Amino acid sequence: MTISDGGELPTRLEGQLSAMVFCWVLGLGSLVAWNSMLTIGDYYYNLFPKYHPSRVLTLVYQPFAIGTMAILAYNESKINTRLRNIVGYLLFTASSFMLIVLDLATSGKGGVGSFIGLCAIVGCFGVADALVQGGVVGEISFMLPEFIQSFLAGLAASGALTSGLRLVTEAAFENSNNGLRKGTMLFLAISTFIEFLCVLLYAFIFPKLPIVKYFRSKAASEGAKTVQADLAAAGIQTKEDQRHEDNAERSNRLSNKQLFFQNIDYALGLFLIYVLSLSIFPGFLFENTGKHKLGPWYPLVLIAAYNLWDLVSRYLPLLKFLKIESRKGLMIAILSRFLLIPSFYFTAKYGDQGWMIMLVSLLGLTNGHLTVCVLTEAPKGYKGPEQNALGNLLVLCLLGGIFAGVALDWLWLIGTKNAF
Template identity: 70%
Template sequence: MVGDLSYMLPEFIQSFLAGAAASGALTSALRLITKAAFENSKDSLRKGAILFFTISTFFELLCVLLYAFVFPKLPIVKYYRSKAASEGSKTVDEDAKQERKGNKQLLWENIDYALLIYTLTLSIFPGFLSEDTGSHSLGTWYALVLIAMYNVFDLMGRYVPLVKLLKLESRKLITATILCRFVLIPAFYFTAKYGSQGWMIFLTSFLGLSNGYLTVCVLTSAPKGYKGPEQNALGNMLVLFLLGGIFAGVTLDWLWLIGKGW
């Protein structure tokens, strides 16, 4: 999907990413609803989980079907695909046969982008927020509220780049901002240990806001300056970076458990 959108308009990528964040916010809302609905019933956790995953699976399958059968028939999609096809952009493998920068060169030119965003984000969210936030007045709702706040502000952050004055397009500034976010790791650690739940909610909201903002800045700015085949390949590579960052973040998430009986 991102590979397709990379050789279209940047606004399409922003809309897609905002939709992905909206799904996260709706997922959090659904989890809060199922918890409230079954909180006092027998096997409440099991019933809530079954309802949650049933609804989520339905919408996931619906999205797959829409992408497979409806998306390719949209006039705007047909236009950009035909335009890209005229430049020889169909798949990343076919792109390699065209006269363009190689995949290896594209990789090294953009490796400092999306990987670091999600390495940090997923090293904190959701594992640390669910396991290491202490006991507070919100009780069992606390972790759910934190995750919901992250998802809501992640959605908000993906609309901030629509304001041109607030959008980062310089590679150096984007990379510097991504690296600066790593100060959130000690901030979360000390807040969980010494701070109140208000500060934790604030940090979680900022984590989500910066994650959404930088994701859009990276995925809309990175393809600029490349040809159609290169944009297609780069879009797919950036998704690979995101997955790599997610894997690294989830792996590093276990480090928070060191010294806690593990």
């Protein structure tokens, strides 16, 4: 089969609903491994009580993620997207499995050697995150906004799923001998299975959906060469005359620098969303909220509340009247979230657990809603190759915000008994 342009847009029955479901699953696989690590934080606090695992592991994860993402965003137009995403999901699968191997090899014991091994695996998670998240967001940015929304909802669903499973395993193994470790092993096994499922889904099923083939062919006709391997996997060959047109199209596309400055408000907005969220979640919730009636369940409930409302909020923009489309409106909403910082401080110091759960829910609600609004609005008005590049740049800013937020999270320890 050959194709020289996008052709006619397939109907919804020819793949849109299926593609949305698959984007959701791919989003789930993009963060389920890392969210599993965050959700079983109580297990790692039990093994490494003096190492601040929630904060340290997040801080290890981010330099690998943002460093890899910076390289990939700079070279985005030359990268085989299909290979990039498959390698990313395979790395997630292997790293999740290695966590199980590490725990079995050390018999579930702590110590500096085990912690260093854990940090090394977490670094692999960071590389995989950059490969997959930037690759998929960049690719679906030249498709439909609904695909981006579904992918982002899948990201949030990974948090909600792991939190729900953690509460179930906490209850199931609460009175069992070595129950915390058993629950952790179950977690990691499920995570490994989901990651492997994403490898199969992206490699063999997603490329063959009619609507996906349409948008990839359209992007190729506009000069994108990142989709050539995907088109070949779907049995589509580009014509020779199209390749000559591609060279002309690429010479006319906006540079990454131009794209960045045209969308600097969106880029800054994503950065600030995640600076705030990660300066509180998860380190502050594990270490700075005190002891309450819920006991060991308290941080698990807080993590679950954040993840649940983060997931719910990513569907709210589907309601037209709730979606923020104004660029100024988005920035005002993003800046307003910083009022949550003093709210968390005084609630942790003087409030009870009910107020803290409400605040955490609000943090998750605003995080998901604003993320979807930014990433679905930003790519509008550009051609396929530019939308792909912009998607990668925005994910780089998102990861930069996460890294800055994780670093700032340590400031909550100043003046506490177990500061550093």
